[in-house]
Amino acid sequence: xxxxxxxxxxxxxxxxxxxxxxxxxxxxxxxxxxxxxxxxxxxxxxxxxxxxxxxxxxxxxxxxxxxxxxxxxxxxxxxxxxxxxxxxxxxxxxxxxxxxxxxxxxxxxxxxxxxxxxxxxxxxxxxxxxxxxxxxxxxxxxxxxxxxxxxxxxxxxxxxxxxxxxxxxxxxxxxxxxxxxxxxxxxxxxxxxxxxxxxxxxxxxxxxxxxxxxxxxxxxxxxxxxxxx
Numbered sequence: 155x156x157x158x159x160x161x162x163x164x165x166x167x168x169x170x171x172x173x174x175x176x177x178x179x180x181x182x183x184x185x186x187x188x189x190x191x192x193x194x195x196x197x198x199x200x201x202x203x204x205x206x207x208x209x210x211x212x213x214x215x216x217x218x219x220x221x222x223x224x225x226x227x228x229x230x231x232x233x234x235x236x237x238x239x240x241x242x243x244x245x246x247x248x249x250x251x252x253x254x255x256x257x258x259x260x261x262x263x264x265x266x267x268x269x270x271x272x273x274x275x276x277x278x279x280x281x282x283x284x285x286x287x288x289x290x291x292x293x294x295x296x297x298x299x300x301x302x303x304x305x306x307x308x309x310x311x312x313x314x315x316x317x318x319x320x321x322x323x324x325x326x327x328x329x330x331x332x333x334x335x336x337x338x339x340x341x342x343x344x345x346x347x348x349x350x351x352x353x354x355x356x357x358x359x360x361x362x363x364x365x366x367x368x369x370x371x372x373x374x375x376x377x378x379x380x381x382x383x
Contacts, residue, residue, distance in 0.1 A: 168316045168348075173306065175299045175321030176200040179352060187320060194244075194306070196298045197221065198230045201321050210237060214244040214302040217256040226255070231263040243268045246301040248275045273305055280304065288334035300335045307342070318350045319343075 170190040176197065184207035187193060194212040195202070202208050213231070216222065224230060231237055243265055245256040253272065260266055281296045281304040299322060306312050319339065343349045
């Protein structure tokens with residue numbers, strides 16, 4: 155379990171950013187997520203309407219391999235009516251064939267009017283180096299969510315934001331170093347005052363790991379933190 159540190163930091167009126175993964179939180183945090191100044195989701199945003207609200211300002215997409223092919227052939231991003239309101243579309247992979255797939259994703263899903271950002275090869279390499287500190291896998295393949303996390307931390311425009319991570323369980327495709335990603339994010343959350351990790355495991359697992367009403371009180375502190383403003 156990550157060291158989330160929710161409730162231990164001083165309440166501030168700094169702007170808030172939510173990075174929402176694809177695992178639904180055990181409690182309904184829709185109001186808290188939608189009240190953030192920026193809401194970022196990943197890929198087809200599977201938790202839309204499932205304890206995370208529906209607001210999406212930025213979408214970070216895996217523009218490589220089979221996932222990219224599905225976004226194109228099945229138009230997975232077109233089916234969400236809020237996606238045309240995007241302010242930016244982030245593509246995680248910068249390489250030539252991935253850029254070509256990104257352009258096809260944009261065209262297939264009717265998103266040609268949305269500004270596009272490509273994560274750089276250098277940023278991808280820095281993310282892999284972070285993972286290599288905790289994993290012996292020869293080829294590190296960071297997940298889309300992890301790359302979005304790394305990109306957010308590197309961008310000056312987000313320096314003044316309190317950053318909240320929702321919907322991350324680190325239970326993912328076998329090619330991603332899930333334990334390494336968990337350890338990197340845990341390390342950052344421990345050592346930075348602007349990062350907050352919100353547990354998103356199924357309730358029965360949380361009950362196994364946490365005693366009494368701890369998780370309930372944790373969520374209440376999250377809700378109270380947001381209700382101040």
